[in-house]
Amino acid sequence: MKPFFLLVAGGLIVLALGALALWRGGSALDRADPENAVQVARGRVAYAQHCASCHGDSLQGQPNWRQRKADGKLPAPPHDDTGHTWHHADQQLFRITKDGVKPPLAPEGYESDMPAFGDVISDEEIWEVLSFIKSTWAEKSRAYQERIDQAFRKQAKQE
Numbered sequence: 001m002k003p004f005f006l007l008v009a010g011g012l013i014v015l016a017l018g019a020l021a022l023w024r025g026g027s028a029l030d031r032a033d034p035e036n037a038v039q040v041a042r043g044r045v046a047y048a049q050h051c052a053s054c055h056g057d058s059l060q061g062q063p064n065w066r067q068r069k070a071d072g073k074l075p076a077p078p079h080d081d082t083g084h085t086w087h088h089a090d091q092q093l094f095r096i097t098k099d100g101v102k103p104p105l106a107p108e109g110y111e112s113d114m115p116a117f118g119d120v121i122s123d124e125e126i127w128e129v130l131s132f133i134k135s136t137w138a139e140k141s142r143a144y145q146e147r148i149d150q151a152f153r154k155q156a157k158q159e
């Protein structure tokens, strides 16, 4: 009887820890949700603090953002409807923000001024910033990005 009891107790502890991890939200989060007012509000603050210096106070990007600078690198693009942030799936935006513009999202050796934020803000904060960015898009851009995102999730599941 005793080993069986230990097994059941152990199982319950694992379940409880799993539920706690889900409840705390961290790793369970895998999408940016522009309808979540709390996430958007937090993301707005984090955006102003960490992203606005390059991507602009009103997400307008740097001047002449389509043209490479003298050093060959690209300026920061807008995150509003005039840019191309809404052409990318959630996971791609998350990885760029966390790791910078690196393979597999860019060619090996690609040089970019986009910093990696993995050591600066938490995964949760990255999703919050992305939720805020998404919340500024017009309905049309949101719908377009939603389709790209769905296709990307489907493909990721098959791989």
Ligand code: HEC
Binding pocket: 047, 050, 051, 052, 053, 054, 055, 073, 074, 075, 076, 077, 083, 084, 085, 086, 088, 093, 096, 097, 101, 111, 112, 113, 114, 115, 117, 129, 130
């Ligand atoms: C020091 C300047 C700088 C800061 C600060 C910065 N970025 Fe960037 N970001 C860039 C540059 C430059 C690019 C273009 C990179 C390239 O294509 O080489 C970029 C590109 C991106 C892209 C890809 C957009 C696209 O359409 O391809 C995303 C997403 C992004 N940044 C998110 C963020 C977020 C979120 C923050 C704040 C947490 C942030 N960035 C802060 C400079 C910056």
